[in-house]
Amino acid sequence: MTKDLREDKLRSRVREIARFYHKNSRMPSFSEIGDLCGLRSKNAVFKLVNKLEGLKVLERDGRGRLRPRSLAHTARLLGTVEAGWPSPAEEELADTMSLDDFLIRNPQSTFLLKVTGDSMIDAGILPGDMVLVDKGLTPKNGHIVIAEVDNEWTMKYLKKRGSSVTLLPANPKYKPVKPKQELRIAGIVTAVIRKYG
Amino acid sequence: MTKDLREDKLRSRVREIARFYHKNSRMPSFSEIGDLCGLRSKNAVFKLVNKLEGLKVLERDGRGRLRPRSLAHTARLLGTVEAGWPSPAEEELADTMSLDDFLIRNPQSTFLLKVTGDSMIDAGILPGDMVLVDKGLTPKNGHIVIAEVDNEWTMKYLKKRGSSVTLLPANPKYKPVKPKQELRIAGIVTAVIRKYG
DNA sequence: GTATAAGGTGAACGATCGTTTACTGTCAAG
DNA sequence: CTTGACAGTAAACGATCGTTCACCTTATAC
Numbered sequence: 001m002t003k004d005l006r007e008d009k010l011r012s013r014v015r016e017i018a019r020f021y022h023k024n025s026r027m028p029s030f031s032e033i034g035d036l037c038g039l040r041s042k043n044a045v046f047k048l049v050n051k052l053e054g055l056k057v058l059e060r061d062g063r064g065r066l067r068p069r070s071l072a073h074t075a076r077l078l079g080t081v082e083a084g085w086p087s088p089a090e091e092e093l094a095d096t097m098s099l100d101d102f103l104i105r106n107p108q109s110t111f112l113l114k115v116t117g118d119s120m121i122d123a124g125i126l127p128g129d130m131v132l133v134d135k136g137l138t139p140k141n142g143h144i145v146i147a148e149v150d151n152e153w154t155m156k157y158l159k160k161r162g163s164s165v166t167l168l169p170a171n172p173k174y175k176p177v178k179p180k181q182e183l184r185i186a187g188i189v190t191a192v193i194r195k196y197g
Numbered sequence: 198m199t200k201d202l203r204e205d206k207l208r209s210r211v212r213e214i215a216r217f218y219h220k221n222s223r224m225p226s227f228s229e230i231g232d233l234c235g236l237r238s239k240n241a242v243f244k245l246v247n248k249l250e251g252l253k254v255l256e257r258d259g260r261g262r263l264r265p266r267s268l269a270h271t272a273r274l275l276g277t278v279e280a281g282w283p284s285p286a287e288e289e290l291a292d293t294m295s296l297d298d299f300l301i302r303n304p305q306s307t308f309l310l311k312v313t314g315d316s317m318i319d320a321g322i323l324p325g326d327m328v329l330v331d332k333g334l335t336p337k338n339g340h341i342v343i344a345e346v347d348n349e350w351t352m353k354y355l356k357k358r359g360s361s362v363t364l365l366p367a368n369p370k371y372k373p374v375k376p377k378q379e380l381r382i383a384g385i386v387t388a389v390i391r392k393y394g
Numbered sequence: 395g396t397a398t399a400a401g402g403t404g405a406a407c408g409a410t411c412g413t414t415t416a417c418t419g420t421c422a423a424g
Numbered sequence: 425c426t427t428g429a430c431a432g433t434a435a436a437c438g439a440t441c442g443t444t445c446a447c448c449t450t451a452t453a454c
Contacts, residue, residue: 024264024266025257025264026223026224026262027223029440029441029442030441030442030443031440034232039401039402039403040402040403040404041404041405042404042441042442042443043401043402043404043443043444043445044401044403044405045442046442046443046444047400047402048401049363049442054333058424059440061221062408063409063441063442064301064441064442065442066442067222067223068222069223080310080311080312080313094359097295099297099300099301099390100296102392103296103390103392104296113277114277115277116277120351121321124318124321124322124323125321125393126321129321142436143393144393147221167405173438189393190392190393190394191390191391191392191393191417192389192390192391193296193300193389193390193391194321194386194388194389194390195299195300195387195388196340196388197342206444226410226411226412227411227412227413228410228411228412230435236431236432237432237433237434238431238432238433238434238435239411239413239434240413240414240415240432240433241431241432241433242412243412243413243414244430244431244432245431246412257412258411260411260439260440261411261412262411262412344418354415
């Protein structure tokens with residue numbers, strides 16, 4: 001058996017395991033890996049797992065249970081647009097990441113809101129976009145916040161100067177808002193997500 | 198024991214299990230749940246799991262192994278900015294979702310690129326943003342594409358008219374590009390992600 | 395041609411898995 | 425005061441877990 005063939009086989013096995021993981025939200029057991037990869041002996045699986053652990057494709061926790069590593073992540077991180085598309089070799093080495101882990105620091109206090117209106121259009125936030133909002137962070141000057149002013153909910157820049165607070169839209173069509181009485185800040189915008197198609 | 202207290206206890210146990218799941222990338226075993234929730238008997242865990250299964254917090258697969266349901270998702274989906282912040286009751290019922298599943302249809306062919314330059318700024322894509330690029334889709338008129346024209350990589354709108362192809366920037370500072378010879382489209386942009394802070 | 399390493403089979407191991415049965419308190423409703 | 429309905433403990437079950445042993449096959453290297 002030539003070397004390329006062996007690597008191909010290994011790759012397809014990793015793909016099978018990854019597919020199982022994404023389908024079942026858990027790693028397969030040793031005998032399940034055997035079924036997936038056509039291995040009748042659990043020892044063959046044992047050796048395969050050790051190899052994959054060395055390749056940092058997966059890892060074990062204290063009890064010998066399997067945890068995904070590069071398997072868990074769905075999008076590979078490449079360079080910049082300017083740099084263009086990397087070679088297949090670089091592509092293979094590309095770092096992978098989970099968008100959830102990347103974007104959400106506090107899962108309990110983070111929510112997703114849909115944007116209506118164009119008041120933040122100059123900040124690159126368009127109607128129909130989604131924003132991730134963290135309720136747990138303390139609002140600071142310059143943050144984009146979700147706020148309730150005089151019984152209306154809006155998304156604006158937060159401008160603090162001394163004790164005075166202003167809500168600044170990112171669109172010349174709209175005027176800055178100086179809350180008369182109540183200003184309730186529900187959370188600050190930590191990310192913007194736009195999906196096409 | 199009053200009813201509210203009991204529900205609080207249940208909620209905090211769900212939280213513990215969710216925390217374990219996100220930390221270890223797998224569901225805890227019955228005895229591990231016992232440790233997490235302060236239950237010395239596996240039967241108590243058994244009853245707890247059955248209750249949570251009824252509440253659709255988690256589920257079992259064919260072999261009795263646990264799978265997360267509402268546990269798996271990290272960001273809760275609420276309404277719109279205009280609608281403002283929902284009441285705690287609605288909040289509890291909010292749909293949850295995984296950003297990976299939401300944004301990525303084809304994991305194998307999807308990559309993440311960092312945006313440099315301001316040529317798409319009027320489309321709400323700013324320098325420093327990340328774009329999800331799918332290599333597997335066929336480019337169509339109106340899509341935003343990553344393309345190599347005359348040895349340079351750019352991100353532009355794809356304009357097709359008959360057999361002629363033009364790359365259209367979303368910034369009046371730049372001119373449309375009519376590729377002289379080669380036009381290699383590496384992929385189409387399926388989503389934009391901007392992270393603050 | 396022979397040695398060597400790698401990939402795989404098959405059987406056995408103790409440990410842990412999820413499940414079940416039997417029993418004990420503890421409240422709230424009748 | 426009695427009676428259920430819960431919530432929890434304790435012990436035992438077969439099944440499956442991850443691991444290890446000895447052995448076989450096959451291709452590459454010397």
